[in-house]
Structures are given as C-alpha cells and as structure tokens.
Amino acid sequence: xxxxxxxxxxxxxxxxxxxxxxxxxxxxxxxxxxxxxxxxxxxxxxxxxxxxxxxxxxxxxxxxxxxxxxxxxxxxxxxxxxxxxxxxxxxxxxxxxxxxxxxxxxxxxxxxxxxxxxxxxxxxxxxxxxxxxxxxxxxxxxxxxxxxxxxxxxxxxxxxxxxxxxxxxxxxxxxxxxxxxxxxxxxxxxxxxxxxxxxxxxxxxxxxxxxxxxxxxxxxxxxxxxxxxxxxxxxxxxxxxxxxxxxxxxxxxxxxxxxxxxxxxxxxxxxxxxxxxxxxxxxxxxxxxxxxxxxxxxxxxxxxxxxxxxxxxxxxxxxxxxxxxxxxxxxxxxxxxxxxxxxxxxxxxxxxxxxxxxxxxxxxxxxxxxxxxxxxxxxxxxxxxxxxxxxxxxxxxxxxxxxxxxxxxxxxxxxxxx
Amino acid sequence: xxxxxxxxxxxxxxxxxxxxxxxxxxxxxxxxxxxxxxxxxxxxxxxxxxxxxxxxxxxxxxxxxxxxxxxxxxxxxxxxxxxxxxxxxxxxxxxxxxxxxxxxxxxxxxxxxxxxxxxxxxxxxxxxxxxxxxxxxxxxxxxxxxxxxxxxxxxxxxxxxxxxxxxxxxxxxxxxxxxxxxxxxxxxxxxxxxxxxxxxxxxxxxxxxxxxxxxxxxxxxxxxxxxxxxxxxxxxxxx
Numbered sequence: 001x002x003x004x005x006x007x008x009x010x011x012x013x014x015x016x017x018x019x020x021x022x023x024x025x026x027x028x029x030x031x032x033x034x035x036x037x038x039x040x041x042x043x044x045x046x047x048x049x050x051x052x053x054x055x056x057x058x059x060x061x062x063x064x065x066x067x068x069x070x071x072x073x074x075x076x077x078x079x080x081x082x083x084x085x086x087x088x089x090x091x092x093x094x095x096x097x098x099x100x101x102x103x104x105x106x107x108x109x110x111x112x113x114x115x116x117x118x119x120x121x122x123x124x125x126x127x128x129x130x131x132x133x134x135x136x137x138x139x140x141x142x143x144x145x146x147x148x149x150x151x152x153x154x155x156x157x158x159x160x161x162x163x164x165x166x167x168x169x170x171x172x173x174x175x176x177x178x179x180x181x182x183x184x185x186x187x188x189x190x191x192x193x194x195x196x197x198x199x200x201x202x203x204x205x206x207x208x209x210x211x212x213x214x215x216x217x218x219x220x221x222x223x224x225x226x227x228x229x230x231x232x233x234x235x236x237x238x239x240x241x242x243x244x245x246x247x248x249x250x251x252x253x254x255x256x257x258x259x260x261x262x263x264x265x266x267x268x269x270x271x272x273x274x275x276x277x278x279x280x281x282x283x284x285x286x287x288x289x290x291x292x293x294x295x296x297x298x299x300x301x302x303x304x305x306x307x308x309x310x311x312x313x314x315x316x317x318x319x320x321x322x323x324x325x326x327x328x329x330x331x332x333x334x335x336x337x338x339x340x341x342x343x344x345x346x347x348x349x350x351x352x353x354x355x356x357x358x359x360x361x362x363x364x365x366x367x368x369x370x371x372x373x374x375x376x377x378x379x380x381x382x383x384x385x386x387x388x389x390x391x392x393x394x395x396x397x398x399x400x401x402x403x404x405x406x407x408x409x410x411x412x413x414x415x416x417x418x
Numbered sequence: 419x420x421x422x423x424x425x426x427x428x429x430x431x432x433x434x435x436x437x438x439x440x441x442x443x444x445x446x447x448x449x450x451x452x453x454x455x456x457x458x459x460x461x462x463x464x465x466x467x468x469x470x471x472x473x474x475x476x477x478x479x480x481x482x483x484x485x486x487x488x489x490x491x492x493x494x495x496x497x498x499x500x501x502x503x504x505x506x507x508x509x510x511x512x513x514x515x516x517x518x519x520x521x522x523x524x525x526x527x528x529x530x531x532x533x534x535x536x537x538x539x540x541x542x543x544x545x546x547x548x549x550x551x552x553x554x555x556x557x558x559x560x561x562x563x564x565x566x567x568x569x570x571x572x573x574x575x576x577x578x579x580x581x582x583x584x585x586x587x588x589x590x591x592x593x594x595x596x597x598x599x600x601x602x603x604x605x606x607x608x609x610x611x612x613x614x615x616x617x618x619x620x621x622x623x624x625x626x627x628x629x630x631x632x633x634x635x636x637x638x639x640x641x642x643x644x645x646x647x648x649x650x651x652x653x654x655x656x657x
Contacts, residue, residue, distance in 0.1 A: 039588065046591045049548065050469045106469045165475040172472070295567050298548065359572060362550070362564030 012391055014087035016324055019388050021067025021094070022317050026377035028059035028098060029310075033370040040367030054101045056305065057176050058113045059094070064313040065183055066090060068320065069120065069145070076138050079127040086123055090116060107160070110175065114156040117149050140218040141259075144186020147226040151178035151233075170237035177301075178233050182226065184283060184309060185252060189259035192276055195319060197267030198260040225251050245291035252284050270331045271338050275345075276315035282307030282349070299356050306373070307349040314341055314380050321384045326392025337383035344376035446618035447642035449650055453498040453608050453628055456655035459489035465525070465592050472547070473524035473590060484592075485529040487632040494612020495654055497530040498630045499581070499598050501605035502616070503637065505624035510602050512536035516573065519585065519595065521549040521565070526585060526595030530607050530631075535579045535599050542571040549593070554584035558599065562588075581629055596631055620644070628652040 013019055032055030038044045070090065074081045097112035124145075155174025162168045193199035229251045236244035256262035261280045266273045286304030290297050318338065322331045348369045355365030462483035467474040474481070488496035516538035520527045522545060533539050543549045543565035552562040557578040565572065576583070579601035587593035598605070604624075606614035621644045627637045633654040642648050 046588045048469070049589060104469070162471075165472070168471045168475055295569070297546075298566060356566055359563045359565060359570070360561065362566070363562060 015081040017070035018067035025063035141190035148182030193260040198264035241294040249287035279311035325387030340379035348372035451650040476523040503627040
C-alpha cells in the first residue's frame, strides 16, 4: 500500500514537471551567482565567467523553460502528460549537466544540455502523435520553439568542432542567447499578452477558431522574423555588434508590439502581471541599448537577463504554480513575499548596472547584486513552495484553469468594447 | 656704478659658461651586459586557456607560452630585472611618462614591467572581455580593479619601492605578470636578446642586482666613472 502511495506521488510529480523544475531553477541560479559572493569575500581565488553563464542560462532559465514546456505542451496539444520515465530522464540530464558545469567540464555539460533538447524533441513528437483531439493545433508562436532548440543544438555541435574565431563566437551566441531569446520572443509574445489581458488580433479579442489562411500567413510572418533573429547572431559573430543588435532589437520590438506585450498597459492588476510587463520592457530596452552602446554589451545583456528573463520566469512561474496548485484567486491578493521578490530583483538589476561606474568596487557591487538576487529567489521560493506541494483534484484544477482563461478573455473583450 | 655693472656682466657670463660646459662635459656611465642562462633551456609550456576559447583564438597561429621562464635562442634570459640596488644617494624624481601594462589577448603585456616609485602606471584592457588587475604586494596598498569595457584604463601610482609585485587577472587564471617599483631610475628589463642597458649612472660604487621570478637574484659590486661604459654579465641557473 505504501508503495502504491509513493507511486502515486511520483506520478503526480512526473505529470506536472514544473513542480520539480521550478524549485530547481532558483536554486541553480543561486549556485550560478554564488561565486561572486565567494570571490568578493576572498573565499575563492578565481571565478569562471563560463561557469556563471552556463549555469544561469542552461540550469536556472533552462529549468524554468523545461518545467514549463513539459507541463504545457501536453495541454496545448491535448495529449497525455509526461510519464515517469520521461520525467526522470530529464531530471537525470539536468542534474548531470549542473554537476558537469560545477566541475568545470563544460563540454560534458553542453552535451547533457543537447541531450536534454533532443529528449524534448522526441517528447514533443510523441505528444503530437498521441493527440486526443485532432482539431487542436499548437499556437503559431510555438514555431519559435524549434527555432530555439535548433539554434542551441547547432551551437553545441559547432562548439565541438569550431576552429575559427567566427565559428566559436557563433556557437557561444547560439548556445547562450539564440536559444533563450527565441523562446522568450515566441512563447513570451503568445503567453504574455494573454496573461496581461492585452492580447489583440486584427479581428478582435482571442479568436475561438483561427482560420487556416490566417494561420498560414502568421506562420510565414513568424518564420521571417525567426530568420532575421538568427541572422542577427551570424552578423554578431562576424564582429558587427551594432548592426546585429539593431536588427535583433527590431525583431523583438516588432514581435512584442504586434502581440500586445509591450505598449499596452496590462489590464490584469496582479503583481505578477506587472512584473511580466516589466520583463518585456527590460528585454527590449537591453537589446536596444546595446545597439546604441555596443561597448557595453555585457552590461546591458544583464539588463536583459536580470530585469528581463529572470523577472519573466518568476512571473510566469508564479502564475503556473498558483493555477496548478488550485489557488488562482490568491494571485489577486498582495503578498509581501512576491513584492520582496520584485523589489530585490529590481535592486539587483540596478546594482549590477551601476557596477561598471566603480571599477575599484566592481566585485563588491557584483557581490551585492548577487545577494539581492539571492534574496529575490529566496522570497519567491517562500512564496510558491507551499503551492508546489499542493495537489488539487483534477476537477478542481480544470475549473480553476477555465476560470483563469475566462477572466483573461473577459478583460480582452472589455478592452475592445471600449 | 659702471664698474659694478661690468663686473656683474662678466660674472654672470662666467657662471653661465661654467654651468653650460659642466653640463656638456658631464656624462654618467653606461652599464650594460647580458643575463645568461646556465643549463639546458626549458621549453616553455603553451598557455592552457581552458574553456576560454575566444582567448586562444585571439592569437591565431602563434599560441602564447607561459612567460615565467623564457630562455632566448642565444641562451639568455628574458624578463630579468637588472637594477642599481645600493650605492646611489642622489636625488631623483619620477619620470612624467607613465609605464603601461596592457591586457591583450588575455595576456599581460609586458610580462614584466618596471617603474619608479611615484611614477604613474597605466593599466589598460585591450580586450572585449572583462579583465581585472589584482595586485599582490607587501609594501604598497593592494587593489583589485575591474575593467569590464574594452579600452578602459586605470592609472595608479606606487609610492613605495617594492620588487616583484604580482599582477593577476582572476577571470583568466593563467594571466599573471610582475611589476617592479624601484627607488631610482637606474634599471632595465631584459628582452629578446637578454641584454640590458642602464644609462647615465653617476660615478661611484654600486651594488647591481638581477631579479628573476623563477631564477632568483644575484648581485655584483661595480665601480664606474663618468663617461665609462661598463659591461656586466650575470649567469643564472635553476635553483
């Protein structure tokens, strides 16, 4: 009987992989920034920027991305949820990758990351084969998902064989930036406006059944933007940073503006929605700033990563956890834990940005930014952890999900009525 | 009145002439020589850039080597400091021109730099990467400066004479160099031919020392006269 109970719990965790990965993500992030604190304290003599970027991008943001996709894809494709074998394979690869990076075995870590991506490709293919409802088609924005995965896989492959400066740069850009930005632009422009209530199509609010012609046209448009985005990385690899970032920020601005993620003020008033809106602005502003000040590329990329991606993961993660935890109504309540997350995250971003003005205190500033980010992650964990361990019944969950969708649809409809 | 005026003109002329002639006639000694290496020349190991492949690719086909012991083809030692350790008692002032230490291609350039106490030292970052300069010194105040932007430079002045101040970049563990801060201007660092030249050394008896990070130190007492060219050779071996 005990065994049955344990099996049941494991199945529940496997069916909703976000429960594990959303907890692992901030913990990985804390590992990835820890060395700044240790270095400033004099506990370690050196630090590795590759370790920092690999952990932050592949483990911290990667855990959020995989947690979200492994949970959401079966729902979007109306197919069975993640199985225990699939779930534990991802967990094994993720932990192996973190361990490899921790030991500075970067090639091994990247191979684990590539295996995780390949595993996800097979997971997605299986889900599309097992679709229960053939009428269900994934949103066109999901085109950006294979774009991101293909970029990262190409990047890993290139990193194993690259011999020239251009190919090494390109592999680094594809692994560290193209993968994430594709997902943030694609999935972000789909999900963000729906959560903020700012979603808008040419025909009006959320359409019930998108017609085939419009869908094909939208696919072409998204393919064009995805091509331009990837082209911008190739341009950057050839050393044309300013041109690359003008093109990249143009794609980001167009994608976010068209979808209603950027310019329109959120209609939903929850704190996480404001954090999400801020994240879209930070991603956009960070890229645009590099176009104007290419010498400050690394600095403004931290605006993208901290103020943008980090805020986006906390915001979307909060929504997923509360919705799946059966407490979507709790999102409307003000929470000091979430506000703490928000405030510390903004403070960490500001401190990281101004660090460049103080070369003699640079590492102290980095350590301070790390501590602030650590607190942000800690507050977020305190906020969401109780809900991660809460398993509402299926009926209750579906009801919560439908209510949330209806509420957003109403907000969007009200906006159009104005 | 007229006599006083004539005397002062003649006096002034004589003083000016004597000052001019003394400055033209005075020329300190030149001390030169080479620092030889005794024994089989070690082959320097190529730098292990680790995972930082973009650093390695900056050097294209000419991969840099560990510079802590470079024996030149003529069996001489590169990056040895030769300086007047004792014997000089005159007044000195630090040169106005700064000494430059660059971080280029994820390497310190030069590997060994020397400046006078009070002379400006400019640390530059020539790479489009974050580098820092952390000093390991005993007599001067230690610092750790970050230069995250390409082209950034920081000026520092080391007030206390101190040999072998270690410079490190903690982002790139292989990056290290030495800065020597001397109490006078009589010093030279050997180059690709292992030779050194110290000019304008006033007549006197001096202790000349050679300092190398791996081969240690060696001293010689020399006596020089004005205008003399003195040859002093050192031979260092692995300790």
